[in-house]
Amino acid sequence: MIARLLNWEVNKKIITGENKKAFDKKNNFCTLMYNILNLITMGKKDARIDTYILKAAPFAKPILNHIRSMVHKACPDVEETIKWSFPHFDYKGSFCSMASFKEHCAFGFWKAALMEEAENLKVNQKGSMGHLGRITSLEDLPRDNILLKYLKEAKRLNDDGIKLPSRKKDVENKDLIIPDFFTKAINKNKKALKVFEAFSPSHKKEYIQWITEAKSEDTKNRRMETALEWIAEGKGRNWKYER
Numbered sequence: 001m002i003a004r005l006l007n008w009e010v011n012k013k014i015i016t017g018e019n020k021k022a023f024d025k026k027n028n029f030c031t032l033m034y035n036i037l038n039l040i041t042m043g044k045k046d047a048r049i050d051t052y053i054l055k056a057a058p059f060a061k062p063i064l065n066h067i068r069s070m071v072h073k074a075c076p077d078v079e080e081t082i083k084w085s086f087p088h089f090d091y092k093g094s095f096c097s098m099a100s101f102k103e104h105c106a107f108g109f110w111k112a113a114l115m116e117e118a119e120n121l122k123v124n125q126k127g128s129m130g131h132l133g134r135i136t137s138l139e140d141l142p143r144d145n146i147l148l149k150y151l152k153e154a155k156r157l158n159d160d161g162i163k164l165p166s167r168k169k170d171v172e173n174k175d176l177i178i179p180d181f182f183t184k185a186i187n188k189n190k191k192a193l194k195v196f197e198a199f200s201p202s203h204k205k206e207y208i209q210w211i212t213e214a215k216s217e218d219t220k221n222r223r224m225e226t227a228l229e230w231i232a233e234g235k236g237r238n239w240k241y242e243r
Contacts, residue, residue: 046080074151106130206237
């Protein structure tokens with residue numbers, strides 16, 4: 001049917017004379033249906049991802065376009081969206097995502113821990129936020145047949161309604177050690193102190209780790225100042241990425 005409608009779209013440009021009026025009557029309906037079908041076909045895509053790719057670094061554009069194409073090939077019913085400022089693909093729940101950075105791209109499966117290649121995917125994740133490692137060119141991606149295999153497996157997990165196991169509570173959070181310099185600084189800001197005391201252990205840990213992992217004293221001090229400002233406003237360490 002789509003092919004016929006496409007033919008109508010082409011033919012209407014070349015038909016003239018006596019047949020044109022009759023053609024136009026039939027063509028009105030076909031044009032309407034063609035546009036509807038086109039909207040349905042494109043409805044699973046998100047224009048924001050087009051913009052995201054357009055703004056990406058030159059090296060990243062072919063990578064992102066290829067990944068996007070492969071995702072749709074493996075799962076035609078996938079729906080695109082933007083979460084936490086980068087492209088996500090949903091299919092009966094969270095499915096996979098991709099991202100572009102200054103010097104590399106990353107791709108991840110939502111349920112990688114349940115996939116057959118879980119261990120290899122976990123190893124690839126080191127030094128990168130994705131399960132395919134640090135991607136700087138199309139050559140860094142798995143062969144198409146391998147990538148399709150991964151994607152179809154991820155799709156099957158969602159088809160079967162298999163869920164990730166609930167996360168175990170981090171025991172270390174209960175015994176979180178707060179450095180003296182942090183305690184002294186936050187005690188001087190009553191508003192921040194009140195909010196911090198109400199934070200969950202995980203939120204507290206995120207701030208402590210961020211500040212203590214600074215490589216220089218200046219960086220640590222700047223992070224401490226920023227942390228006090230954000231905490232006083234009730235923001236978690238990763239508030240920029242929260243929905």
